[in-house]
Amino acid sequence: MKTLAIIGGSGLTHLRNLTVRERRVMRTPYGEPSAPMVYGLVGGHEVIFLPRHGHGHTIPPHSVNYQANMWALKECGVSDVIAVNAVGAINTALAPGTLVLPDQIIDYTYGRAHTFFGSHPEPVTHIDFTHPYCEALREVLRDGASRAGLALAPRGTYAATQGPRFETAAEIRKLERDGADIVGMTGMPEAALARELGLCYASLSVVANYAAGKVEGEIDLRTIERHLESGTTKARMLLEHAIPR
Numbered sequence: 230m231k232t233l234a235i236i237g238g239s240g241l242t243h244l245r246n247l248t249v250r251e252r253r254v255m256r257t258p259y260g261e262p263s264a265p266m267v268y269g270l271v272g273g274h275e276v277i278f279l280p281r282h283g284h285g286h287t288i289p290p291h292s293v294n295y296q297a298n299m300w301a302l303k304e305c306g307v308s309d310v311i312a313v314n315a316v317g318a319i320n321t322a323l324a325p326g327t328l329v330l331p332d333q334i335i336d337y338t339y340g341r342a343h344t345f346f347g348s349h350p351e352p353v354t355h356i357d358f359t360h361p362y363c364e365a366l367r368e369v370l371r372d373g374a375s376r377a378g379l380a381l382a383p384r385g386t387y388a389a390t391q392g393p394r395f396e397t398a399a400e401i402r403k404l405e406r407d408g409a410d411i412v413g414m415t416g417m418p419e420a421a422l423a424r425e426l427g428l429c430y431a432s433l434s435v436v437a438n439y440a441a442g443k444v445e446g447e448i449d450l451r452t453i454e455r456h457l458e459s460g461t462t463k464a465r466m467l468l469e470h471a472i473p474r
């Protein structure tokens with residue numbers, strides 16, 4: 230039996246279409262997760278919901294305890310994790326409000342606890358990360374989008390930056406030369422930690438804005454909020470139709 234978890238990002242601290250059954254406070258050897266695990270139903274299917282930034286959206290991307298979050302999900306018996314991530318579009322074909330299903334990651338983060346290995350005296354393990362997202366779960370998301378009648382950009386390279394500031398225009402030009410399509414602050418080390426624990430993990434990225442320098446002017450938080458609202462409404466609809474097999 231599959232057990233699905235949804236990690237909510239910016240704009241998704243509450244799943245409005247979640248019928249809550251139970252909340253469970255978890256502790257892990259790595260500390261406390263971002264919030265209690267919320268058990269409930271989305272579209273009639275059991276899920277465990279975890280808001281990455283806490284219920285009050287108070288934990289910035291670089292301070293999220295990614296280790297505790299992933300460990301706690303594993304402890305709860307989770308097999309599959311859909312991570313919702315707010316992103317900026319480097320590839321301008323991905324307009325704000327678009328849903329993207331990234332297939333690759335480039336990690337530019339630093340100083341984050343990025344592995345479960347090394348804290349115990351055990352042999353070093355190198356995980357394969359050639360394809361960082363779980364293909365079976367990506368297919369579930371593609372199917373969910375088509376059942377919900379929603380457009381979903383089927384691939385893209387996610388650049389994970391440190392934040393919490395947005396990037397400079399030159400940084401975005403560099404990420405573009407590196408081959409990135411979207412940029413966000415929470416994609417790593419979450420995806421790698423999930424892989425270390427053997428979790429099937431995929432990202433549903435919601436475009437909140439054009440990345441720095443991609444359009445005239447500065448990045449405006451009010452505009453981001455507006456696009457996030459329309460993007461996360463679509464993400465919620467998609468999640469109602471995403472059922473791991």
Ligand code: HPA
Nearest residue numbers: 315316317412413414440
């Ligand atoms: N950059 C980094 N992270 C983001 C952005 C961005 O432009 N938009 C939403 N999350």
